[in-house]
Amino acid sequence: MSFPWAKHYEPKSGFMKYVDSRLPIPRLVYNSLGAGYPVPKNLNYFYNFGVLAGVALVIQIITGIVLAMHYAANAKIAFDSVEHIMRDVNGGWMMRYMHATGASFFFIAVYIHIFRGLYYGSYKPPREVLWLLGLVIFLLMMATAFMGYVLVWGQMSFWGATVITGLFSALPLVGETIQTWLLGGFAPDNATLNRFFSLHYLLPFVTLGVVILHVWALHIPGSNNPTGIDVKSEADTVPFHPYYTAKDFFGLGVYLTIFAAVVFFWPNALGEVDNYIPANPLSTPAHIVPEWYFWPFYAILRAFTVDFLFIPAKLWGVIAMFAAILLLFFLPWLDTSPVRSNNYRPMAKIAFWVFFADIILLAICGGKPAEEPWVRLSQLASVYYFAHFLIILPILSRIERPLPLPNSISEAVLKRQTNVGAPASQQLPGAGIAEMPATGRAQPAE
Incomplete structure (x- = not known):
């Protein structure tokens, strides 16, 4: 969003002027994540989870690339190749646990991000496209996670693929054709693994592209805030850097600390026991x-x-x-x-x-x-x-x-700061707030 009071990037050195005139990446970063991007001053820690989800995606991509170097998409040796990564590849156990646990942490961050948007109304105009792009990311995540779960080729992977792809057979006329196309045959086998492996490798990069569009769409109307009212003056905002970069780095530190604790001490806490048994088409798990x-x-x-x-x-x-x-x-x-x-x-x-x-x-x-x-x-x-x-x-x-509603973000912030710790008799009753009109709609004071 373009604010009249936003700072503009001005390269200092001759080299930066040269780079900026030909490839303005520093200008893009400054205007998107730096002092050139004013942000509502009342954002709380629930607004950290968008950044945390982005970091989780990067972790998944990096660890996934390393794992792909050692994985074999073949029904006869897929499970053994995962065990080879765990036991024989230097640091392979950590890459595998980071990838498996990272998927759960990615979903945790995204679910909190979604519920925050639901609570504060971040899906409402003018942020509808931002919300829709976020849901596209969510769908891509679900597809990627399901395909990745199948690649382990354990008992739960095999039967999970059988059950989920079998759902498409319920569709009239085209259901069985779609199921056969997804599996590459009539049951999960080599063709299924090859399809799922190629798509599982590709979709995170597609997701990254949609994330870029998501961030781009965010910068057009600007960030929503806990009051849900629009920015009206410079007093309602602070520069993204250093205020929210510091806040995001603190949240990231807490996130990575918990993530590391789970990876190193409880890596199997979020997994299914049956998936540590090789896939067996002749033995159905008691509970899929x-x-x-x-x-x-x-x-x-x-x-x-x-x-x-x-x-x-x-x-x-x-x-x-x-x-x-x-x-x-x-x-x-x-x-x-x-x-x-x-x-x-x-x-x-x-x-x-x-x-x-x-x-x-x-x-x-x-x-x-x-x-x-x-x-x-x-x-x-x-x-x-x-x-x-x-x-x-x-x-x-x-x-x-x-x-x-308060007249402005600044008024809401100042009122909250004044009321905190004050006796009830001294708390502000909401000066500057208009009375509720007969329509029941909240209106700011003139």
């Missing part, structure tokens, strides 16, 4: 389950147990699973409230936390066997998932009475 970050959607898939309207339950499950993700693409037009942040929407805030609890319940159900009471809980949680987006948010957008 995907990685934890797919559990909410897996629970929605399994929630359908009865045929309805002449449509098989399996097809209903597939439709619901994909709809649960695609529904997020329409969120900017489902939630039409002009107030972005749930900090000023009491009813929407309650709905958000109920929805968050619903996702946790779906995740728990997705990791459990397909038996009672988990199936029934999955069904109830799935109903609420869709009701939240299709019924609750649209209704709240029309009937909710938001709290008054």
Whole structure:
């Protein structure tokens, strides 16, 4: 976003002037991540997770390239090649654990990033394209993670590939053709490994390209903030560097410390025991389950147990699973409230936390066997998932009475700083905030 008060890059030395006139990378970095990029002054630590997700992606790409040098995409030796990396390649065990654990940490960062966007309304105008690009990244992550999980060629990898690709067979007319094309045959085998390995290697670079578009789209409207109101003056912003680079580096230090602790002390905590057994087409695991970050959607898939309207339950499950993700693409037009942040929407805030609890319940159900009471809980949680987006948010957008919005980001920051630690009798009641009009819309004071 172009601010009149933003600083402009001016190269000092003759060499930098020469570089800037021919390849203005320093100018690009300065305007995107430096003092030339003003950012709202009230961003909290939840805004660190976009940077953390980017670092996680870089870790995945680097470790993935190293692992690809030693991996063999052949059904007879794929599992053994992974063991070779773990036991015989210098530092191979660390690369493998960083890659496997890094996938989980990548999803943790992205999930927190998404929920932060949901809470503060970062999907609303003028940031719809930013939100849509983020969802494209999320879909690419899911596809990449699934294919990478299959490459280990353990028991859970093989049967996970069998079950997930088998979902496409539920599609009428073209389902079995799509399944056969994905597998390269009628069951997971060499062709499957070659397809998945090539795509698993390629998609992270596609994801990186979409990340660049995502960051580009962010710099057009500028960052959202916890108040959800727009920047109105220079007093509402601070330069990205050094204020938020310092904040991001602190968050990165905490993130990498936890990441290193898991890699070195609990590397198998997030994995499945059955995946340390070589794939055996003749032995089905007692409980087939995907990685934890797919559990909410897996629970929605399994929630359908009865045929309805002449449509098989399996097809209903597939439709619901994909709809649960695609529904997020329409969120900017489902939630039409002009107030972005749930900090000023009491009813929407309650709905958000109920929805968050619903996702946790779906995740728990997705990791459990397909038996009672988990199936029934999955069904109830799935109903609420869709009701939240299709019924609750649209209704709240029309009937909710938001709290008054501050006139500016600076006013909100100063009011909070004044109120912290002050006796109740001395706390500011909200000077400068307009009274709520009869329409129920929050309006700034003139």
